[in-house]
Amino acid sequence: MSHPETSHRLPSAATRAAILLRIRTALQYTTAKPQEPADPAVFPAIPPNDLLQRFATELAALKGELLQASTWAEAQAHLGRMAEESQFVRIVATPHPDIRQACGSVVARTLTGDHDCGPNLAQADLGITPCDCLVARTGSIVLTSRSGFGRSLSVLPPAHLVVARRSQLVADLSDAFRLLRSWHGAMWPSMMTIISGPSRTADIEKILVLGANGPRKLMVLLLNF
Amino acid sequence: MSASTEFDDKAELKAHDLRHRAVLQQNIGTYTAKVAETKARFLNWEPGRQSARGRKWEAINHLDRYLEDFERNASERGTVVHWAVDGAQARALILDLCRKHQVRRVVKSKSMITEEIHLNDFLETHGILPVETDLGEYIVQLRCEHPYHIVTPAMHLTRDDVDQTFHEKLGTPRGSVPAELAGIARRVLRQKYLEADMGITGANFLVADTGMVVITENEGNARLCSSLPPLHVAIVGIEKVIPRLDDLALFLPILAVAGTGQQITCYNTMIGGPRGQGEPDGPVEFHVILLDNGRTELLADTEQREALHCIRCGACLNACPVFRNIGGHAYGTTYQGPIGSVITPHLRGLQEWQHLSSASSLCGACSDVCPVGIGLHHHLLRNRRNAARGGARTWREAVIFRLWAVVMQNEDLYRFLGHVLRTGQRLLRGAGLEGSFLDPAWRWSRGRSPPHMPAQTFREWWENRGKPENAASILRAKPEAERHNMPQQS
8 A cells, every 4th residue: 555554644634635636647547438328218117197006016015015095084094003003102203284184093292303303212113204205116205304304203113104195206216306406405404315115134144024223114104185 | 374375275265165155155046036037127227237337437537526516515514524545544533533522332334444444443442332233244243253245244144153143142042033133133233323422334325416425225224323323424435426416316226236136225315414404313413534545546547447436236246156156255355256356456455465356267247247337357357467567476376387388389398298197187087086185286176076188189189080980070979068178067
């Protein structure tokens, strides 16, 4: 190695300048630009009418659960049944009108501020959040530290429920990025994440195990109205 | 012991370890089937990798501009961007942060660059406890091993090995199945996140136009490491930059397909700063360390610059017949397999690490599977050439090639030695001594089925080819493998 071990004594501005100088010196010699593909279509198009079907298929393949409701009563029934079956007692939710409506008689503690977050969420059974959009091609949920009310509510509790509108469904990741940019481009949230199924690992003999560090259960309650 | 001798010894040992081979084959077999299935169903692979290659080319060949864009955009929202020439500087930066904030406990998500700079050992010697939170990394950390594979760190272990490790280190009962083992790790690690003073992660991409750090994972541990502790530090190689946020719509699927055969990994997280205004949680400070550590040397080599396109998916390891025989630990490097053999000589010195480029059949399987189209096997050949420019590696090699040149230039000598070799091999085989310690080629033949030289030389065959008794050529009479003089696979 050409770098002396004592180099860490350089001040940071000098380090920055040194690295940029090395880069610029190297780039004085150019390389040929590779050929662009003749047909750049990487992903086959999904017809607009198939979006919901595709999202449902992909989410199921990822072992996520999709619940659909056409009325508030249906949404509330879904949530009530789920809370009872899975014995969700300590439910924590983002303050959001759709979630408040969907919860109905299910008691969910609504987050109010930072004193509620972080380690305090470690005892929760279920976190409920809205999302920014849903991606049909990969069965993904896109949320941010704004829509998700911070970073930990959607990852720390062992189960995560996303309440979404059908109109939030888009075909591709590129559509999702376009939307995120139009909504947040002026002031980005500090974190955005694309969630595709419940937390998983295959680190032991390639055997799939759900709930590695994040939620074991991922559910999407889709409001079709 | 030199890195080269150590490599020879470990490779020799692992290549003949049948249990190791079975574990590896099961693991890579599952991977290969899944990748093939996803490639066929999910996307048009060839245009995908060509586009990915084009975008990485754009980023690497304008690296100064994109890094400055990243720095400006990230700083605007409160990220502190540091630059480090080498591992020592990066470690010093982290230690300064730890001291300033009285950090005692660190949670880490999987990051090969922290392996590259030996961060864990360094932190421990300064009284700071780093805990790996990716399940595979946690397992190898408990076993005091290094990651075996850049994507699948515990690929070499069976469920029984992990069960044994947890039993010894965590006191759990024996006989746990993988789901239970993952559950044990989950419970232990959960506590660690909540207690940690700092989260350290790597990154898969740096997005220049929005100043974001992108982390790809399946477990959620990187999200937890970057959400709960009050400090988050991401250490990132300068080559990870991509021009635009929208490029991720291509890179995330491409990386997942090549890395694990998934369409997209479970969590792809873009972090653009510390906790924002009105956000209820997240770290108070977010630091990004941009690390060079030899990458600019690779950049200066126009012939091999494209090796910086690598997105560390691990596909070339899984495809490589050498990796599949000797496994990841034999390499003795942070980055194993073909990509490791290509870049390690640039990062850590050509003469000491050039032997890895010779441990290749140049079959090109690595280049075929690379999702960003790096011509890996060509680079292995270039490393060999560059290393040979300084002359032979050892005096033995010099003598061997001198002798070889003499023989090749003397027809009678060549013919005579050919005769000796053929007869010698026939006698050895007849006596049943092939592969025994009386065999002069013992070091090679003890673990392999040697190719058998044909009874007739090409010259003899050529001279006799017109005669009727030879019309039914030898070529047709012999089985396929023997005809091409190929070793029989055992």
